[in-house]
Amino acid sequence: MAFQKAVKGTALIGGGAIATVFGLSQFSQYRNKHGAFVRVQAAEAVTVPIKNDFPTREEQILALKTTGEFDVLVIGGGATGCGCALDAVTRGLKTALLERDDFSSGTSSRSTKLIHGGVRYLQKAIMKLDFEQYKMVKEALEERANLLEIAPHLSAPLPIMLPVYKWWQLPYYWFGIKLYDMVAGSQCLKSSYVLSKSRALEHFPMLRKDELVGAIVYYDGQHNDARMNLAIALTAARYGAATTNYTEVLRLLKRTDPASGKERVCGVRCRDVLTGQEFDVKAKCVINATGPFTDSVRKMDDEEVSNICQPSAGVHIVMPGYYSPDNMGLLDPATSDGRVIFFLPWEKMTIAGTTDSPTDVTSHPIPTEEDINFILNEVRNYLSVDVEVRRGDVLAAWSGIRPLVTDPNSKDTQSISRNHVVTISESGLVTIAGGKWTTYRAMAQDTIDAAVEAHNLKAGSSKTIGLQLQGAEEWSPTLYIRLVQDYGLESEVAQHLAATYGDKAFEVAKIAQVTGKRWPIVGKRLVSEFPYIEAEVVYGVKEYARTAVDMISRRTRLAFLNVQAAEEALPRIVDIMAKELNWSEQKKKEELEAAKKFLYYEMGYKVKSDQLADSSEISLMPSDIERYKKRFHMFDKDKKGFITILDVQRVLESISVQIAENTLHDILNEVDLNKNGQVELNEFLQLMSAIQKGHVSGSRLAVLMKTAEENLRQRGVISVDRSGGGL
8 A cells, every 4th residue: 555655656746747747848859950950060160270180288378478479378277168159259259368377277177977957956956847947957958969969979978777676666767867858859860768677787797786676777867077078178278278277367458448447357367377377368258157266256256255155075085987887877866865876897807985064165185994994885785795895996096176156155065956056246247157078068058158248249140069089089899900000009099099189080190109019019008907008198288288187187097997006007108298398307207206196085095095004003913914924935035024125026026027126116005104214014914904803895906916826835926916906
């Protein structure tokens, strides 16, 4: 009876909702069909010529200094800021963009990597009869379709499974997901469907079996967020926008309007962060698109203005790819505290997140152990008991700050919609705040529309619907085959280059170094288990990368995939960048240290040391302690109580194995808690205890010492490749 009531109630609510949305969606059907035609027209209507290549950073800086007055100057190089620059320049407006760090260095590179309308926002729209929420979902679904079309190399549809463990939830979630499809209309990627328990386990074998009723699968988009952001910036640059990173706005410039007698914003005083040189950039209209830093720029205009942005921190973790199927994500619609968790395949790894909690605005957000463990616990709830979810399998972790628009007195950020708002101050500063990654283009269009009207700029309507981004023009799903055939790249490397650079992958392949091997012919990897090659570092400098952090986090995504791999690649990356940018030895040292600090604090490397330190209570059986002591003393022949690189080299030489000294240094440094250049017995026992607890996995020192012990008996070969390389 209870089940019948639940289904009946759900049907009534869902039926009413479907009727409402169906009526609204009928109107959208014409718009959707008409939109395809408009999309082609809009792309063809751009009269601004596009260059074959983008200018160098030095040329862009020179353009900022020598241009008398820009029509539009955008502050902020995230997705929205770059979107504003692209929208403005393709309308024929003289455009500049200033970013004090790197493009996508903030929130835009730290997302869940989804291009989506927001299932939970639709739920709130229906349950609360909130038409604004509905419009936001509708707009996001339209933008989702456009983004998948204009950058197909960087994005793709992704099926996401919603497992159901109670019978009454099946019709409830089914109605909700079908509504999601209906709101998308003809732009629905693929129709959602229901799976039986057995079929759900076929698609997602790691899923918890007990009490599983079935599952619902729906489709959203997924993308490489930092590379997508960069593609927008580079496209704007090719159309003529003076887009520069590492250019900090120090203050707004103002002049007195002779007609009204009021002060009006007329440009900015900025500083080239790389050279320290300061200069003015004049503009008819200045746009504030700085995400979480929205209010700091607004206060440059008016110190008394009240805040409109309430930041919220979202933490994500990355785990090995074996935690999820290659082509199926998972949605936990109701976590233990009411939040939503996604569990998604991404770049052959598994990404899980996100959290949602109020935070302070900072340029360097740090993931907390509490948030990491919250995500891990939620993952455990949905995975089979056969899958041991280990803390040590966290390969990377990061925190991103969402720029939510809200009442400053609001405390519950979870109930806040990410609708965007465009405001214009009395002095003419245009601010775009809020919104979400998926709707960056619509946000930019609304912003430039408002700027054109408020500042009487001579420009037509937006031309960015259907406008292809950098790399999309001649891309095809089989492009990577040509890279393999024409250049002799590994298939995995070729697929990666095609999916990262699109039709520009050939430019990277042309500068790839010969390996000296029979196969592959070209393409030296930065680290063995990832398809990133050295030529990408050279090309990354051309793409305005100016620091080692730019390279490991946004030109490549190594830092977001595996911080240990990123740290291993750093010395070679710094050497290549030093050659391209003429760095001194001191500069190389500074870059190396800055990148290691970034990995340590912002990408979760710190938790590795913390996990070992927190395991200081060595919880090993006496027999295990004796076994590990014997293993340790095989290396510590002199009974010093510690081992050094020389000790390890001596043992390896005795079994005819050679490992580079810098590699051995890295291996010991992973376990050397007090950083004194040696691993003490207590540190080694802490490591083995942490491994047994699951706090640490993939320790190369542990693998090396165990294998050496066996090889002293069997004279085999030692492998020191990472087995997961967890934190």
